[in-house]
Amino acid sequence: MMRALAIGGFLVGLALFGLIEWLARREGSRIPTLGEVCAYVMRYEVGPVPVGRIGLFGFWWWVGWHFLAR
Amino acid sequence: MMEQPHDLTVEAPRTWERPVVCVPVLVALSLVGGRFPSFSTEANLYVFGTGGVLIWLGLTRRVQGHTAPQRLSSGAIWWTLPVVVFGVFEGATFFAAAGDDFPTFSLLADPLLEDRLVRSAGWLVWLSAFWGLVRR
Structure with missing residues (x-):
């Protein structure tokens, strides 16, 4: 259970890096x-x-x- | 011949800074790096060597760089979100020291990086990002 939580947490963290980079690259983005x-x-x-x-x-x-x- | 105004001239990147040159070089370096297992002398020397050269290039600014922004827009605050999420989980797993029951990112990555192809891919990510930093 705790192992799955750790894996899930790291995956969410990595996904957020990708998501924010994608948002930043949109035209007119303030990020x-x-x-x-x-x-x-x-x-x-x-x-x-x-x-x-x-x-x-x-x-x-x-x-x-x-x-x-x- | 008319002289070009200074602000209209663009300096062409040097040959070894062009993607057609640096991408194959980074791939080749990564394939070599992927051959060295963890804790080996070769792996340590290779990280010291490649990293050392990149740090030297970056600090001496021998590579043509992008112009750094004078200030960041308020949207930069969004970058704290992934950093905090990742940091909280890394900190919690590190201080819990529960091993495989609640593993750190390193513990999760280690078995994956034992595969030579995955290790080379890891090297490519590391070297490419390093090259990107050096060019900034």
């Missing part, structure tokens, strides 16, 4: 695409340090390492 949100986050800098880029690249590299190397 930015996930790529635009990421680009906006990557603009964040502290002085000369591109904190946003380092943070997102680091997070995505960790995702790959966690699922594909561990």
Whole structure:
């Protein structure tokens, strides 16, 4: 029962990512695409340090390492 | 010959940034990555190598990027919905530490990623998204 709940929850989460991306890509949508949100986050800098880029690249590299190397 | 006004000229993407080049490269890299099993030295080195090159390309901005938006519209708040749903389930399953009875996303993904083809598909998703981030 709890296993089904976990699987269902993750599937709903993934489906929501897809649904909102689809809504964002419709003409005239007020929702930015996930790529635009990421680009906006990557603009964040502290002085000369591109904190946003380092943070997102680091997070995505960790995702790959966690699922594909561990 | 008349000189083009600066704001009317568009810089063509470099050869290796064109889809006809980078898509086959990403597919080839993914097929190689799919051959390395979890916890192997090869898999770790491959993730470090490919990820390291992409991070280097992204931080040095050697790849032509899209223009980042100056601000986000209010609709951006909708992105918190999938993040919160996914985060709540990942957090709950992680802290419950109930193993297969209430598995984390990693525990669910691991048996799927043992298949070489699925693993290559995982690599393709990871590398393609990484390439997309680098180009932003």
